[in-house]
Amino acid sequence: MKVMVIGATGTIGSAVARELAQRHEVITVGSRSGQHQVNIEDFAQVKRLFAQSGNLDAVVVAAGALHVGPLSQLTPEHFHVGLKGKLMGQVNVAMAAQQYLNDGGSITLTSGIDTDHPIRGAVAASTANAGVQGFVRAAAIELPRGLRINAVSPTVMQESLHLFGDLFTGFEPIAASRAALAYARSVDGAQTGQVYKAW
Amino acid sequence: MKVMVIGATGTIGSAVARELAQRHEVITVGSRSGQHQVNIEDFAQVKRLFAQSGNLDAVVVAAGALHVGPLSQLTPEHFHVGLKGKLMGQVNVAMAAQQYLNDGGSITLTSGIDTDHPIRGAVAASTANAGVQGFVRAAAIELPRGLRINAVSPTVMQESLHLFGDLFTGFEPIAASRAALAYARSVDGAQTGQVYKAW
Numbered sequence: 034m035k036v037m038v039i040g041a042t043g044t045i046g047s048a049v050a051r052e053l054a055q056r057h058e059v060i061t062v063g064s065r066s067g068q069h070q071v072n073i074e075d076f077a078q079v080k081r082l083f084a085q086s087g088n089l090d091a092v093v094v095a096a097g098a099l100h101v102g103p104l105s106q107l108t109p110e111h112f113h114v115g116l117k118g119k120l121m122g123q124v125n126v127a128m129a130a131q132q133y134l135n136d137g138g139s140i141t142l143t144s145g146i147d148t149d150h151p152i153r154g155a156v157a158a159s160t161a162n163a164g165v166q167g168f169v170r171a172a173a174i175e176l177p178r179g180l181r182i183n184a185v186s187p188t189v190m191q192e193s194l195h196l197f198g199d200l201f202t203g204f205e206p207i208a209a210s211r212a213a214l215a216y217a218r219s220v221d222g223a224q225t226g227q228v229y230k231a232w
Numbered sequence: 233m234k235v236m237v238i239g240a241t242g243t244i245g246s247a248v249a250r251e252l253a254q255r256h257e258v259i260t261v262g263s264r265s266g267q268h269q270v271n272i273e274d275f276a277q278v279k280r281l282f283a284q285s286g287n288l289d290a291v292v293v294a295a296g297a298l299h300v301g302p303l304s305q306l307t308p309e310h311f312h313v314g315l316k317g318k319l320m321g322q323v324n325v326a327m328a329a330q331q332y333l334n335d336g337g338s339i340t341l342t343s344g345i346d347t348d349h350p351i352r353g354a355v356a357a358s359t360a361n362a363g364v365q366g367f368v369r370a371a372a373i374e375l376p377r378g379l380r381i382n383a384v385s386p387t388v389m390q391e392s393l394h395l396f397g398d399l400f401t402g403f404e405p406i407a408a409s410r411a412a413l414a415y416a417r418s419v420d421g422a423q424t425g426q427v428y429k430a431w
Contacts, residue, residue, distance in 0.1 A: 076308050104374035107327060109275050109320060116315050116363075121308060124359070128306065148366050151425070156370040160323070163366020164315075164359050171350040171358035175303035226350070 035060065035089050036220060039073060039126060040096030042066045044192045045143070048209035049093055049216045056221070060086060064096070073097065073122035076129070083133035091220045092130050093141045097122045099158040101200065107157055115161030119143075124168055127182060131172075137179040141219040142169060146188040146232055152200055162186070166228050173226030181225035185215040188232035207232060234259065234288050235419060238272060238325060239295030241265045243391045244342070247408035248292055248415045255420070259285060263295070272296065272321035275328070282332035290419045291329050292340045296321045298357040300399065306356055314360030318342075323367055326381060330371075336378040340418040341368060345387040345431055351399055361385070365427050372425030380424035384414040387431035406431060 034057045040046035041061035050059050061067035062082065071082045073096060083089070098118030100111040123142045130140045144162040147155040169184040176182060189201040190209045198206075215231040233256045239245035240260035249258050260266035261281065270281045272295060282288070297317030299310040322341045329339045343361040346354040368383040375381060388400040389408045397405075414430040 104371055105330070105376065109324065109327075112320060112323060116320075120359070120363070121311060121315075124311060125308065128308075131304070147370065151370040151373050153374060156367065156374060159370035160319070160363050160367040163369075164319070164363035166366075167347050167362020168355065168359040170362075171346065171355040172303055174350050175352060175355060177304065 034058070034091055034220070036091040036093065037062060037086060037089050039063075039071065039092065039094045043095055044190050044209050045187060045212055046093075046095035048213040049095055052210065052213035052217050053093070053220060057091075060089075073125055074117050076125045079125045080129045083129045087133070088135065089133065089138065090135050091139045091141070092126060092134065093216055093220065094123045094126050095143050095216075097143070097161075099161060101154050101158060103154055104156045112157045112160060115157050116164070118161070119158070120161040120164040120168075123165055127168070127172060131176055131180060134180055138181070139220055140180065140182040141216055142182070142184045144184045144186045144228065146186055146204070146230070148186060149230070150204070154200060169228065170226050176225070181223070183219040183224060183227045183229060185212065185219065185229045185231050187212045187215070205232065233257070233290055233419070235290040235292065236261055236285060236288050238262075238270065238291065238293045242294055243389050243408050244386060244411055245292075245294035247412040248294055251409065251412035251416050252292075252419060259288075272324055273316050275324045278324045279328045282328045286332070287334065288332065288337065289334050290338045290340070291325060291333065292415055292419065293322045293325050294342050294415075296342070296360075298360060300353050300357060302353055303355045311356045311359060314356050315363070317360070318357070319360040319363040319367075322364055326367070326371060330375055330379060333379055337380075338419055339379065339381040340415055341381070341383045343383045343385045343427065345385055345403070345429070347385060348429070349403070353399060368427065369425050375424070380422070382418040382424060382426045382428060384411065384418065384428045384430050386411045386414070404431065
């Protein structure tokens with residue numbers, strides 16, 4: 034299969050690219066690195082990326098901005114960071130993919146463990162991540178041509194503990210290579226409308 | 233208790249107002265009717281409403297715009313209808329309420345059954361409704377002063393079948409008076425971070 038990985042130079046995305054490259058041709062995409070660059074918040078750019086790439090069997094997204102901060106200090110603008118980034122950025126990819134993926138192709142998006150297990154300071158993030166899961170469950174029943182869509186909901190990565198460890202006290206971190214298996218389960222599997230918990 | 237019901241002239245909101253008025257003082261708010269008017273998409277208006285109302289023990293929202301239409305025809309703008317309306321409209325109310333409600337007060341928002349049971353044409357709606365649930369679960373652990381927050385996830389109302397019946401074929405409609413009980417369970421109860429399924 035030919036698989037596009039968006040966010041391919043991030044902690045999770047690079048592990049997903051390595052996992053998938055064992056069996057598939059992987060096209061790496063980043064906001065500033067990778068074989069192609071895209072700002073997923075710009076639907077026109079996303080559509081252009083798919084139009085140029087052609088002949089894809091799967092797309093994985095491990096990208097999207099989120100705001101972290103205490104509820105008492107959140108403004109609507111803080112929520113918009115995640116709604117524009119993590120939520121609509123990934124929705125943009127899925128909406129373009131439904132036109133351009135080969136028949137029977139798959140879309141795999143990323144949510145987060147905070148949706149199921151709330152943590153302090155993650156209200157705006159949980160709101161966006163929950164939206165991603167709602168989108169995936171609903172889009173699955175309407176996608177044409179045998180296209181599938183799933184989300185992976187990862188816990189904190191061992192490789193990111195130095196960045197996010199304080200948020201996730203008491204959560205068991207996993208290796209990005211283990212999270213990557215959940216993405217492979219979506220890409221190489223046959224289910225749709227699922228949220229695979231990577232924790 | 234003194235309870236503000238936003239969307240109080242809608243099918244569900246009017247039933248909620250009737251249910252709560254048996255035990256509480258109810259202030260009705262609508263976009264164009266009720267004792268006060270507010271556009272919940274405008275955070276400044278929402279804050280002004282709370283500042284003027286003062287001394288509230290609870291707020292219920294049964295309001296918020298959604299777009300309904302097939303996945304294949306959705307644009308980012310269609311998603312924004314629900315993200316601005318049903319999601320951020322209700323988030324705006326909760327964010328203002330955390331400042332203005334009396335200690336121990338409660339916030340009750342509205343999501344929808346399509347989040348758990350996807351239906352054709354409701355992708356953009358499910359995305360926004362799922363966001364509401366993610367927000368409620370996460371906000372519950374950070375609200376100060378004993379404030380509580382829950383969501384009610386209603387199925388289609390008997391009173392709305394003539395409008396939405398075609399979307400909900402095979403779903404069992406309930407009377408708005410029965411959905412109102414779930415809102416009362418949130419307002420008069422003691423739980424927080426819950427999603428009460430009204431179906």
